[in-house]
Amino acid sequence: MITTVTLNPALDITLELDRFIPDKYLAVEKVSRIPGGKGINISKAIKAYGLDTMALGFLGGHAGHFIAEQLREYGITTNFWHIEEETRTNIIIVEHQNRTHTLMSDPGPKITKKDLERFKSIFSRVMSQSKIVALSGSLPTDVPDDIYYQLIDLARQKKVGTILDASGIPFEKGLEAKPLLAKPDLRASNNRVLNKSVDSQETAIKVAHEIVNRGIQIAVISYQDTKDVIATSEQVWLAESGDQKVVNIIGTSEAMIAGFAIKLVEEENPDMKGVIQFAMACGLASALTEEEEFTTKDDIIQCLPCIKVTRLK
Amino acid sequence: MKIKDIMLRNTTSVLPDCHLEEVIEVMAVQRINGIPVVDDEQRVVGFISHHDIIKSLLPNYLGIINSNSFITEFIQLSKKLKEYANHKVDEFMKRNIITINEEDNEVMAADLLIRHKIHHLPVVRNGYLVGVVTMRDLLKAMIEKEEDQNNEQEETQ
Numbered sequence: 001m002i003t004t005v006t007l008n009p010a011l012d013i014t015l016e017l018d019r020f021i022p023d024k025y026l027a028v029e030k031v032s033r034i035p036g037g038k039g040i041n042i043s044k045a046i047k048a049y050g051l052d053t054m055a056l057g058f059l060g061g062h063a064g065h066f067i068a069e070q071l072r073e074y075g076i077t078t079n080f081w082h083i084e085e086e087t088r089t090n091i092i093i094v095e096h097q098n099r100t101h102t103l104m105s106d107p108g109p110k111i112t113k114k115d116l117e118r119f120k121s122i123f124s125r126v127m128s129q130s131k132i133v134a135l136s137g138s139l140p141t142d143v144p145d146d147i148y149y150q151l152i153d154l155a156r157q158k159k160v161g162t163i164l165d166a167s168g169i170p171f172e173k174g175l176e177a178k179p180l181l182a183k184p185d186l187r188a189s190n191n192r193v194l195n196k197s198v199d200s201q202e203t204a205i206k207v208a209h210e211i212v213n214r215g216i217q218i219a220v221i222s223y224q225d226t227k228d229v230i231a232t233s234e235q236v237w238l239a240e241s242g243d244q245k246v247v248n249i250i251g252t253s254e255a256m257i258a259g260f261a262i263k264l265v266e267e268e269n270p271d272m273k274g275v276i277q278f279a280m281a282c283g284l285a286s287a288l289t290e291e292e293e294f295t296t297k298d299d300i301i302q303c304l305p306c307i308k309v310t311r312l313k
Numbered sequence: 314m315k316i317k318d319i320m321l322r323n324t325t326s327v328l329p330d331c332h333l334e335e336v337i338e339v340m341a342v343q344r345i346n347g348i349p350v351v352d353d354e355q356r357v358v359g360f361i362s363h364h365d366i367i368k369s370l371l372p373n374y375l376g377i378i379n380s381n382s383f384i385t386e387f388i389q390l391s392k393k394l395k396e397y398a399n400h401k402v403d404e405f406m407k408r409n410i411i412t413i414n415e416e417d418n419e420v421m422a423a424d425l426l427i428r429h430k431i432h433h434l435p436v437v438r439n440g441y442l443v444g445v446v447t448m449r450d451l452l453k454a455m456i457e458k459e460e461d462q463n464n465e466q467e468e469t470q
Binding site: 054065068072075076077078079080082121124126127128129 | 321322323324325326328339342343344351353354355356438439443444
């Protein structure tokens with residue numbers, strides 16, 4: 001089973017209307033309520049592909065119950081620690097006339113030391129059922145910035161492979177625990193990681209090398225929406241998905257992580273080129289599918305020929 | 314229908330050394346009446362419900378709940394709860410519990426629930442907890458199956 005961790009999930013409420021006018025009563029044309037958070041999105045992509053997945057993290061209040069119930073409806077197993085405060089809500093206003101997307105995010109709940117201890121106990125227990133665990137996203141307030149380091153260490157003790165997909169100090173501290181695969185979330189860090197700005201293929205390769213040199217087996221750097229550099233200790237690859245009719249960018253990077261997790265679980269000695277192509281196809285299939293819908297195995301297979309994977313070293 | 318298609322995919326559980334106070338809190342927050350007890354590898358070792366807790370603290374309470382003396386006994390129950398708040402789940406949980414495999418079917422689940430007069434069946438895969446199934450889940454699945462069959466019949470006519 002592939003386990004995912006979302007420490008700071010959110011309920012994404014999208015309100016679509018023709019035009020947003022302040023100080024007016026406005027009728028909303030369409031409302032959608034979707035469980036959000038990087039780990040949750042990874043679980044959704046894994047389940048849509050047809051594999052079992054379990055989602056862990058913190059949930060609280062009505063928003064928390066809604067998220068857990070929705071995930072179970074999707075067929076995802078949940079084992080969240082429920083906290084006292086309400087899970088955060090993101091309000092997204094989509095204005096058709098001006099083609100704007102405005103996101104308002106609340107700061108999120110407080111996590112106590114007791115909550116954190118209980119969560120670590122759950123995490124440690126479910127490792128016995130997991131082959132890979134993906135640790136993704138931002139941290140709620142009061143969670144120590146070495147939490148990913150601690151969780152990767154716990155997973156290693158149970159011989160479970162780890163994928164780290166985060167940004168900033170939690171990502172850099174997490175690297176010290178040597179996850180199996182690491183992907184900095186460059187969107188969340190203004191394209192900066194390890195004190196470097198990633199703005200070209202060259203800088204992406206440099207950063208990928210630096211991550212691999214720290215003992216991580218696979219480094220993935222998404223330096224452009226359609227281009228990724230993937231490095232191992234012996235190989236460097238460039239993956240491109242080309243110009244496609246993208247309809248949704250939410251969850252694309254998570255679908256790619258799901259793709260890596262799926263291949264690493266399904267194949268004992270995976271061929272790196274095949275793994276990269278599959279992971280990129282998962283990301284592309286998600287980008288070509290509306291957010292409320294799920295990509296299927298067939299969508300992914302159809303996207304495979306659109307992915308160009310070139311070995312650079 | 315396989316159990317894995319109808320079970321509640323919630324693997325919230327507690328360890329045997331969890332305090333009574335905490336398990337009551339977890340059940341309240343999760344809005345559930347009972348919870349599987351697992352070992353440190355998520356293998357099911359017991360089950361604890363509100364019923365088990367009350368029965369252990371005041372064995373006669375559930376019998377007199379409809380009589381006039383339930384108020385005085387209620388005060389007694391409240392005192393007992395405070396007294397035992399830090400006692401471990403291990404003292405109160407049911408052991409040797411009935412579980413069902415996720416590959417089994419709904420008829421077997423219904424049989425186990427009725428025959429053993431229980432409300433929850435922990436669902437396992439290789440002994441590890443993967444969900445819970447209750448009579449409510451079975452009824453929901455049966456009614457949905459019925460609706461699906463009716464829709465299929467209408468479509469073929």
